[in-house]
Amino acid sequence: xxxxxxxxxxxxxxxxxxxxxxxxxxxxxxxxxxxxxxxxxxxxxxxxxxxxxxxxxxxxxxxxxxxxxxxxxxxxxxxxxxxxxxxxxxxxxxxxxxxxxxxxxxxxxxxxxxxxxxxxxxxxxxxxxxxxxxxxxxxxxxxxxxxxxxxxxxxxxxxxxxxxxxxxxxxxxxxxxxxxxxxxxxxxxxxxxxxxxxxxxxxxxxxxxxxxxxxxxxxxxxxxxx
Amino acid sequence: xxxxxxxxxxxxxxxxxxxxxxxxxxxxxxxxxxxxxxxxxxxxxxxxxxxxxxxxxxxxxxxxxxxxxxxxxxxxxxxxxxxxxxxxxxxxxxxxxxxxxxxxxxxxxxxxxxxxxxxxxxxxxxxxxxxxxxxxxxxxxxxxxxxxxxxxxxxxxxxxxxxxxxxxxxxxxxxxxxxxxxxxxxxxxxxxxxxxxxxxxxxxxxxxxxxxxxxxxxxxxxxxxxxxxxxxxxxxxxxxxxxxxxxxxxxxxxx
Numbered sequence: 001x002x003x004x005x006x007x008x009x010x011x012x013x014x015x016x017x018x019x020x021x022x023x024x025x026x027x028x029x030x031x032x033x034x035x036x037x038x039x040x041x042x043x044x045x046x047x048x049x050x051x052x053x054x055x056x057x058x059x060x061x062x063x064x065x066x067x068x069x070x071x072x073x074x075x076x077x078x079x080x081x082x083x084x085x086x087x088x089x090x091x092x093x094x095x096x097x098x099x100x101x102x103x104x105x106x107x108x109x110x111x112x113x114x115x116x117x118x119x120x121x122x123x124x125x126x127x128x129x130x131x132x133x134x135x136x137x138x139x140x141x142x143x144x145x146x147x148x149x150x151x152x153x154x155x156x157x158x159x160x161x162x163x164x165x166x167x168x169x170x171x172x173x174x175x176x177x178x179x180x181x182x183x184x185x186x187x188x189x190x191x192x193x194x195x196x197x198x199x200x201x202x203x204x205x206x207x208x209x210x211x212x213x214x215x216x217x218x219x220x221x222x223x224x225x226x
Numbered sequence: 227x228x229x230x231x232x233x234x235x236x237x238x239x240x241x242x243x244x245x246x247x248x249x250x251x252x253x254x255x256x257x258x259x260x261x262x263x264x265x266x267x268x269x270x271x272x273x274x275x276x277x278x279x280x281x282x283x284x285x286x287x288x289x290x291x292x293x294x295x296x297x298x299x300x301x302x303x304x305x306x307x308x309x310x311x312x313x314x315x316x317x318x319x320x321x322x323x324x325x326x327x328x329x330x331x332x333x334x335x336x337x338x339x340x341x342x343x344x345x346x347x348x349x350x351x352x353x354x355x356x357x358x359x360x361x362x363x364x365x366x367x368x369x370x371x372x373x374x375x376x377x378x379x380x381x382x383x384x385x386x387x388x389x390x391x392x393x394x395x396x397x398x399x400x401x402x403x404x405x406x407x408x409x410x411x412x413x414x415x416x417x418x419x420x421x422x423x424x425x426x427x428x429x430x431x432x433x434x435x436x437x438x439x440x441x442x443x444x445x446x447x448x449x450x451x452x453x454x455x456x457x458x459x460x461x462x463x464x465x466x467x468x469x470x471x472x473x474x475x476x477x478x479x480x481x
Contacts, residue, residue, distance in 0.1 A: 055294075055324045057332050059259040062297040093479055094447050095277045095299045099349075127422075135349040135362070137477065144279035155275040164351045166360060166380050171422040175351075175358035175382035186275070189296070189303070210384070225298070 063190060063225040066090040070104070070194060070221025076130065077213040080109030084217055090138070098138045100161065105131045108170070111207070122206075127171040132200060134178050136163025146185065155186040167202050174202040180217075194221040263330060265290045267321035272312025276301035284310045292322070300447075340444040341370060341402045343480035348452060350476020355458075357383030361474060370401040377412070388418035390434065407441045416460060433461045438472075448479045 067089045075081035086104025093099060108128040114121060138161035145153050162179040180198030187193060200215045269285040276298040286292055286306045295303040300316040320332050346365045353359065360382070365375040372395065379390040392414025398406055413435045420428070438456030445451060453475045460468040 054326075054328070055261040055263060055330045056259075057297075057330065060261075060294060060297045060302075061258060064297075064299060091479065092299050093449055095301065097449070099477075099479065135360075140277075142279075143275075143277045145274065145281070153274075155277075155280065157277070157279075164360060166382055173380065173382055173387040175360070189298075205384075 064092045066092065066098075066192065066223045066225050068192075068194070068221050068223025070196065070219045072196075072217060072219025074104075074106045074200075074215060074217040074219075076106070076108055076215045078111050078207060082107045082109055084219060086219075088221070088223070090223070095143070096140055098140070098159075099135070100138055100163070101133070101135050102165075103131070103133045105129060123170055130167065130169055132165060132167040132176060134163050134165025134176065134200075136161045136165075136178060138182075140184075156184055158183050161198075167200065169202065169204055170206045172204075172206075174204055176200050176202040184223075190225045192223045192225065194223060195219075196221070260293050260295055261324070262291050262293050263319075263322040263324055264327070265292060265321070266323045267318070270314055270318045270321065272304065272306070272310060272314060273301075274312060276303070276313045280313065284312055286310075291325070294319075335447050337402075337404060337444055340404075340450065340480065341406075343367060346373075346450075346478050346480040348476055348478030350452060350454070350474045352454075352472065352474025352476075354379070354381050354383075354472045354474075355470035357381050357387075359472060359474060361476070363478075365396070371398050372396070373398070373408075375410075375412075377414070381416075381418075384421075386418050386420040388416055390414055390416040392434065392436070394436075396440075404444050405441055406444075407439065409437075409439055410454070410456070411435075411437045430462075432463070435459050435461070436472075442478070448481070450478050450480065452476055452478050 067087070069085070069087050071083065071085045073081050074084035084104050084106040086102055088100055088102040090098045090100040108123065108130050111122060138159045140157040140159045143157035144155075146156050147153050158181065160179075160181050162177070164175070164177050166173050167176040168174075178198050178200045180196060182194055182196035182198075185193040185195075196217070196219045198217045198219075200217060201212060202215075203210055203212050205211075265286050265288055267288065269287050270292075271282045272284040272286065273280040273282050284306070286304070290307055292307070293305045295305060295311070297303070298313075301313045302316070302319050303311060304314050305311050316332055316334060320330075320334070322330060324330050344367050346367075347363065348365075349360075349362050351358065351360050358381070359379050361377055361379040363375055363377040365373045367373045375394040375396055377390075377392045377394060379392070381388045381390060392412045394410050394412030396408045396410045398408045400406055413433070416432050416434045418430045418432075436456045436458040438454055440452060440454030443451040443453075454473075456472045456474075458470040458472060460470060462468055
């Protein structure tokens, strides 16, 4: 290397080669000198802060709401039993308590009077469509794991539930209270299976005298947590 | 021709579905917030489910970096460095620190949150001039002392039923009390529909105004109880206005 440099600067016969080399050297030195102060100026501008990793609990994905559909059989006093279908939304306030709103519809059958007299329908077809809504509070009484066979363990809970609402019965809206028990089987974190038995109680004078009516509903449903 | 149209229709539907579904998937795949925290206590217990009744199957030791996956009521689903996933209660999560060693606010609810609630919604039932009433409401606190509220009531009587919608202002003189009384005034409309067994009666729409008193009782977490008395004046089209007393009680949750 040294010999080569010696050759270029001292021993080379080509004077122009020497000049070019020296000029290049001077130029690069100049560039380096010129660049140095600029870098010094830039250095303090680069602020290196670690990325903020503050934990914000409100941003977490929370699964306190439950929405789903259910279907089953509803037995209406004096009017036989028919299929019932409904939707429900629940909000789990704590692990023990939840609030549930439900809306469902079923159809009124014929009373034994209508069947025996063989005519004179008591209600029009529109009046036979029965709908109800209610808002209830549920209490998870026996939460824990259940075992299906020897391989599967599911989370679940039995609950008791009671509330109030309104039933459209024979064309009128009637104040209705409901109470019952159910079981929620949690299949995955976000999917659950329900089995419910519920009594819907209201007073009606549709058949002449004002009397209390118990209407039992047996249903199964599927809900999604979100 | 029909088939071509069907194909075009299906393709369009498919594209639309993709457009709608894809962002949802993308959101769920990439935007999920799963922060990491450090266990600062000797250990924290992981349960198989989000509740007291579920067995403890694993403990994460001091200094473990655990990932919070999601939350269900007061339970947090976490993943440990050894890929164990389980549920930890809020009271134990409070013994974790963020990765810079700072204490994390896990936001345990107390009476202070009740006093400074912003949104609330509730459901209550009671007596409306001899009929049963069911009310659902949504309220927004303008200040700790003043809440604006929208209310829908269904009235279920022996001879008629009806619905009432109203807007109210509630004034809380002592918002910090556990049993917090309030005054309320409001106005709205009421529609009455006689029962089908009653002959020769027609539906009525009337304006209504009311004033009342009530109280909220803070229970725990997000729950509160509410009791209320209101005196309604129905501006009927007849000679006299009708005065109706309403009593009701129910529960509310706040956010």
